[in-house]
Amino acid sequence: MHGGSRVHRLHVKIGELSGVEVDLLKTAFDTFRERTICEGAELAIDTVAPAWACPSCERTVARGAILRCDACGRPARMIQGDEIILQRIEMEAPNV
């Protein structure tokens, strides 16, 4: 590692239908960060509600509704809500 640079904050984006349970992810992070450069780092989680939309007219379909466009009859597509993304790492700049 370069000069003991420490990570201060990790930003992750987790969709509610990604299959990842946010509380369990926090527990896992707290467990596995020990004695790493992430020890003491904050895990900032941005949760994303699922949403579907018609691929033709972009009309949105509400969660729990039939996933088909009222207007066009086409199957709706998920536009968000299944992401598991490491967005950003905030860390100390290496001493130069």
Next chain:
Amino acid sequence: MCETCGCGDPEIVPIEVQERILSDNDAQAGHNRSHFDGLGLLAINLMGSPGAGKTAVLEATAKLAGERLKLGAVSGDLATDRDADRLNASGIVSATITTGSACHLDARLVHHALHHFPSSDRDIFFIENVGNLICPAIYDLGQAANVVALSVTEGEDKPLKYPVMFQKADLVLLTKIDLIPHLDFDVAAVEDAVARVMPEANMLKVSAKTGEGIDTWLRWLEERRPATVERPSDGHQHEHDHEHD
């Protein structure tokens, strides 16, 4: 060091990553996909609860397909070879992926199994996932389609309770329909539940016991088979940068 005020605190720099946390698995799944393409076979990720009837459906599929199609399968199993033994007995060339305490297959486990698989001339290759309606949905294995087996004894509300699994499904197989006369099971209710979590809702009703619906399921599979390709002797058309053990 901080150059703004000279306080001596380290300077914090943000590093943009924007990478999928499972990108390693995705890359491995892409590699598996090139294996499947090279072999000219249709790969199906078959998921469902323990006891949903995944193995029984495959046995019935082999019975109907007979000599017409060469079927292969790998079965994810925590501790036994029972599923692979049953499938081999039914005429499907099969191997077990022993997962120990892991509750799902990932692309690396499937890749390893592919390189130890006893046959490279299969038409349809089933990846029978570990019985579980949660974790298997998250991991791409390189399959062409995800199929979820849901048995009538599990209840009509399961699609609503496990939306991640059904969101990822290309087909739902409603299994054990021969039991419907003995149950208070509402087929319309499960169709409605599927339509609320699966964008291109598609459900086939089958019974491995009576064979009902297995013909439609087999047709669904055959329609998805890739166009015939010239098969290389070892199935390796893709570039490899790794050793096979």
